Amino acid sequence: MDKKKTVVEDIDRGLYDIKNKDRYRYKASKGLTPQIVMDISKEKNDPEWMREFRLRSLDIYNKIPLPTWGPSLHELDMDDIVTYVRPDTEMKEKWQEVPDDIKDTFERLGIPQAERESLAGVGAQYDSEVVYHSVKEELVKQGVVYTDMESALREYEPMIKEYFMKLVTPNDHKFVALHGAVWSGGSFVYVPPGVQVEIPLQSYFRLNSPGAGQFEHTLIIVDKGAKLHFIEGCSAPKYNVTNLHAGCVELYIKEDASLRYSTIENWSRNMLNLNTKRALVEKNGSIEWVSGSFGSKISMLYPRSILKGEGARAEFNGVTFAAGGQVLDTGAAVIHAAPYTSSNINSRSISKGGGVAVYRGAVKVAANAHHCKSLVSCESLMLDDLSRSDTLPVIDIQNDEVDIGHEAKIGRISEEAIFYLMSRGISEQEAKAMIVRGFAEPIAKELPLEYAVEMNNLINIELEGTIG
Amino acid sequence: MEKLQKNLSSIPVKTWNWLGVNTAVLEADIPAIMDYSKQPVTKGSEKGVTITDIGLHRDTIKFMEKKMDAGASEEMRDFVKKNHNSGYFIEIKEGEKIETPIILQYDLDEKNPTLVDDHFILAHENSEATIIINYTSSCIQNGFHSGVTKVFAQKGAVVHLIKVQMLADQDTHVDAISAITDEKGQIDFTLIELGALQTITGCRTQLAGKNSTGTIHSLYFGDKNRKIDINYVQTHQARESLSSIEARGVLLDHSQKVFKGTLDFIKGSSGSKGKEEEYTVLLSPTVRNRSTPLMLCGEDAVEGQHAVSTGKMDENKLFYLMSRGLSDVEAKKLIIEADFQPILEKIPVIELRDAISTYLRRRLHHV
Numbered sequence: 001m002d003k004k005k006t007v008v009e010d011i012d013r014g015l016y017d018i019k020n021k022d023r024y025r026y027k028a029s030k031g032l033t034p035q036i037v038m039d040i041s042k043e044k045n046d047p048e049w050m051r052e053f054r055l056r057s058l059d060i061y062n063k064i065p066l067p068t069w070g071p072s073l074h075e076l077d078m079d080d081i082v083t084y085v086r087p088d089t090e091m092k093e094k095w096q097e098v099p100d101d102i103k104d105t106f107e108r109l110g111i112p113q114a115e116r117e118s119l120a121g122v123g124a125q126y127d128s129e130v131v132y133h134s135v136k137e138e139l140v141k142q143g144v145v146y147t148d149m150e151s152a153l154r155e156y157e158p159m160i161k162e163y164f165m166k167l168v169t170p171n172d173h174k175f176v177a178l179h180g181a182v183w184s185g186g187s188f189v190y191v192p193p194g195v196q197v198e199i200p201l202q203s204y205f206r207l208n209s210p211g212a213g214q215f216e217h218t219l220i221i222v223d224k225g226a227k228l229h230f231i232e233g234c235s236a237p238k239y240n241v242t243n244l245h246a247g248c249v250e251l252y253i254k255e256d257a258s259l260r261y262s263t264i265e266n267w268s269r270n271m272l273n274l275n276t277k278r279a280l281v282e283k284n285g286s287i288e289w290v291s292g293s294f295g296s297k298i299s300m301l302y303p304r305s306i307l308k309g310e311g312a313r314a315e316f317n318g319v320t321f322a323a324g325g326q327v328l329d330t331g332a333a334v335i336h337a338a339p340y341t342s343s344n345i346n347s348r349s350i351s352k353g354g355g356v357a358v359y360r361g362a363v364k365v366a367a368n369a370h371h372c373k374s375l376v377s378c379e380s381l382m383l384d385d386l387s388r389s390d391t392l393p394v395i396d397i398q399n400d401e402v403d404i405g406h407e408a409k410i411g412r413i414s415e416e417a418i419f420y421l422m423s424r425g426i427s428e429q430e431a432k433a434m435i436v437r438g439f440a441e442p443i444a445k446e447l448p449l450e451y452a453v454e455m456n457n458l459i460n461i462e463l464e465g466t467i468g
Numbered sequence: 469m470e471k472l473q474k475n476l477s478s479i480p481v482k483t484w485n486w487l488g489v490n491t492a493v494l495e496a497d498i499p500a501i502m503d504y505s506k507q508p509v510t511k512g513s514e515k516g517v518t519i520t521d522i523g524l525h526r527d528t529i530k531f532m533e534k535k536m537d538a539g540a541s542e543e544m545r546d547f548v549k550k551n552h553n554s555g556y557f558i559e560i561k562e563g564e565k566i567e568t569p570i571i572l573q574y575d576l577d578e579k580n581p582t583l584v585d586d587h588f589i590l591a592h593e594n595s596e597a598t599i600i601i602n603y604t605s606s607c608i609q610n611g612f613h614s615g616v617t618k619v620f621a622q623k624g625a626v627v628h629l630i631k632v633q634m635l636a637d638q639d640t641h642v643d644a645i646s647a648i649t650d651e652k653g654q655i656d657f658t659l660i661e662l663g664a665l666q667t668i669t670g671c672r673t674q675l676a677g678k679n680s681t682g683t684i685h686s687l688y689f690g691d692k693n694r695k696i697d698i699n700y701v702q703t704h705q706a707r708e709s710l711s712s713i714e715a716r717g718v719l720l721d722h723s724q725k726v727f728k729g730t731l732d733f734i735k736g737s738s739g740s741k742g743k744e745e746e747y748t749v750l751l752s753p754t755v756r757n758r759s760t761p762l763m764l765c766g767e768d769a770v771e772g773q774h775a776v777s778t779g780k781m782d783e784n785k786l787f788y789l790m791s792r793g794l795s796d797v798e799a800k801k802l803i804i805e806a807d808f809q810p811i812l813e814k815i816p817v818i819e820l821r822d823a824i825s826t827y828l829r830r831r832l833h834h835v
Binding site for chain 1: 757759765771773
C-alpha cells in the first residue's frame with residue numbers, strides 16, 4: 001500500500017474569533033511595576049493583607065528566572081502586557097442586565113443556553129473580572145457558595161485568607177508569582193460537608209482586550225464527603241499582539257470528597273497560556289481532571305495532584321491537539337504523599353501541520369507512601385512529518401511497597417487499521433477520520449455531552465477532501 | 469573541575485529541575501590522575517585486528533568525530549583527552565569476522581588507583597567483532613575511573629561492545645560511550661553496572677545509516693549507599709533504523725538510581741522503530757528509584773514505544789520457591805539471578821560470566 005500522508009484540517013475558529021470593541025471601565029498601564037500592582041489593588045479595593053501579598057509576589061517574580069526547560073518564552077515582554085482590564089459593567093446576577101456586546105459574545109459561545117439546559121451554576125468572566133454569576137436556588141439553600149473571587153474576598157474573607165495561594169505559593173515559579181501580584185477575577189466555590197452537587201457548575205473565561213493578560217484565580221473547597229463537577233472553558237479572539245494567560249487553580253478536596261474538574265481550553269493562537277493548577281486531596285478523597293488543550297500559541301500546563309491523605313485518588317484524562325504554529329507543552333504530575341494512594345494518568349496528543357505536542361509528566365512517591373499504585377499511559381499521533389511530538393515523563397519512587405507502571409506509544413495512523421476498516425466497506429477517508437476521532441474518544445467520553453460536542457467541533461475534521 | 473562535576477550526563481531535553489534528572493552531579497572530588505602501569509589488553513592479537521595506542525590516530529579520529537555526537541559533556545571530553553592514562557585504537561579490518569572476543573581488563577589497585585581511558589573502535593565494512601572492557605578494583609578507598617569510548621560501525625559492520633563495571637565499594641565511575649553506524653551497521657551494547665559508590669554512565673548511538681541497528685542491554689545493581697545515574701540515547705537519523713533499550717535492575721538498602729533512556733526520531737528517519745523497557749525490582753523501603761523514559765519524535769512514519777515497571781519482587785514466584793524449601797534470601801537471590809540471566813548470557817566468555825555471578829551472589833548475601 002502506498003504511504004499517503006494524512007492531512008487534517010485546522011480547527012475552525014470562526015466562532016471564537018469574533019472581536020468586540022475594547023471597552024473598559026478601568027485599564028492598568030502596560031507593564032509591571034509596584035505602582036501598577038498598587039493601582040490594581042486599589043481599584044479592586046483589596047484588604048491590606050492582599051495588597052501586601054501582591055507586592056511580595058511581585059518581589060518574588062522579579063527574583064525568579066524564566067524556566068530553563070520547556071518552550072521558549074522569548075516573545076513574552078511584560079512591558080507590553082496590560083495586567084488588568086475591568087470591563088465596563090458591574091457583576092450581574094440577571095443575564096438580561098449584562099451589556100449587549102458582552103452578552104452576545106457569551107451567547108454565541110452557548111454559555112447561557114448551557115446553563116438553562118444542564119448546569120447548576122454559571123460564571124462568566126470578561127477580561128479581568130466576572131460579569132455574570134448565578135447559581136441554582138436549591139444549592140444556595142444547601143449552603144453551596146459559588147461566586148466571583150472579588151465578592152468572595154469581601155464576603156468570605158477568613159476562608160479566602162486561609163486557603164488563597166497556600167497550595168500554589170508565589171515561590172513555585174515565575175508565572176505564579178506574577179499571578180500573585182496581579183490576579184483578578186475567577187471563581188470561588190465552597191461545597192459544605194456531605195452535599196452532592198449532581199449537575200456541574202461552569203465558569204467561562206473570555207479575554208477580549210488585545211495585549212492584555214488574564215490572571216483569574218479559581219479556588220474550590222469541597223468539604224468532607226461532598227461532591228462536585230466543575231467545568232471551565234476559555235477562549236479569546238486572535239490579535240496580532242501577544243496575550244498572556246497566567247491563571248491559577250487551587251482545589252482542596254477534603255476527606256471522602258470528590259471533585260471532577262473539566263477544562264476545554266481554546267485560547268486564540270496569539271495567547272501564551274502559562275496556567276497553574278493544583279489539587280490537594282485528603283483521606284479517601286478523589287480528584288479527576290479532564291483536560292482538552294486545543295488553543296494558544298504556547299501552553300505550559302501540568303495539573304498537579306497532591307495525594308495527602310491515605311487512600312486518596314487522582315485521575316487525569318487529557319487530550320492535546322497541536323496544529324501549525326502551536327507548542328502545547330502539557331501533562332500532569334502526581335505526588336503520592338500518603339499510603340494506599342492511587343493515580344491513573346491517560347494522555348493523548350495529536351500533532352499536525354508543524355504543531356509541537358509535548359507530554360511532560362511526573363509521578364513522585366514519597367518514602368511514607370507505601371502500597372500506592374500508579375499507571376501512566378501516553379499515546380501520541382503524528383499526522384505529518386512537519387510536526388513534533390515529545391514524551392517526557394519522570395517517575396521518582398522512594399519506597400519499595402509500590403506498583404508503578406508507565407507506558408507510551410508514538411506513531412502514525414496504522415495502515416492495518418485503515419485496511420481493516422476499508423475491508424468492512426468504509427472509505428479510506430472516513431476510516432482515517434474515524435481513527436483520529438477514536439484516538440481522542442477516551443477523553444471525549446469523560447466530558448458532559450455538550451462539551452464532547454464542542455470538542456468534536458474543535459477537532460472538526462473536514463471529511464470532504466482534507467484527509468487522505 | 470567544578471563545571472565538569474556538575475554537568476555530567478544531561479538528558480537531550482530538559483524537564484522540571486525539582487525532579488533532579490536533568491544532569492548528574494559527581495559528588496567525589498576528582499583526584500590527581502596518576503599513571504596506570506598495568507597492561508590491560510589480555511586478548512585480541514588475532515588476525516584482522518589491530519590494537520594500537522590512541523595517540524597515534526588523533527587525525528583519523530578527528531575526521532570521524534566530525535560526524536559524531538559529542539556523547540559526553542565538553543568538559544568531560546577535554547578532561548579525558550588531557551588526562552587519559554590508557555587508550556586504544558581498535559581497528560577491525562574490512563570483511564573480517566573476529567571470533568575471539570577482544571578483552572581489555574582494567575584492575576585498579578593501591579598502586580594504580582586512577583584510570584582515565586580513551587578508546588576508539590573502528591569496524592570497517594562488513595567486519596564483526598566483540599570487545600569486552602572489564603573494570604575491577606581492589607582499592608580500599610577512592611579508586612577513580614573516567615573514560616570515553618567511541619565506536620564507528622561502517623557499512624554492514626557489527627560491533628558487540630560489552631562493558632562490565634565491578635569496581636570497589638568506595639570507587640567512582642564516570643563513563644561515556646558514543647557510537648555511530650553506517651548503512652546496515654549494527655552496534656550492540658551490553659552494559660553491566662554493579663560496583664562503585666557513584667556511577668555516572670552514558671551511551672549515545674547515532675543510527676546514521678539506512679537499515680542500521682542499535683541495541684542496549686543493561687543491568688544494574690544498587691545496594692548500600694550506591695548512586696547510579698544511567699543515560700542512554702538512541703538517535704534515529706536514517707530511514708528504517710531499529711533500536712532497543714532493555715534495562716533490568718535491582719535496588720536495595722539506601723541505594724539511589726536515575727535511569728534516563730531516550731528514543732529520538734529525527735525528521736527523515738521514516739520507517740524506523742524503537743523500543744525501550746525498564747524493569748526495576750525494589751527490595752528495601754529506603755531506596756530511591758527514578759526513571760525518565762523520553763521519546764522525541766520529529767517524524768510521523770515511525771513506531772516508538774517505551775514501558776517502565778517498578779515494584780516489589782513477584783510474590784507468587786517467591787511463594788513457590790519458598791514452598792519448595794528455599795529460605796527467603798535464597799529464593800530472592802534465585803529470582804534476581806534468573807532475571808539477570810538473559811542479559812548475562814550475552815557475554816560470550818564463560819569465565820567472566822562466572823566471575824560476575826560470583827560477585828553478584830556475594831553482594832546479594834543480605835537481600
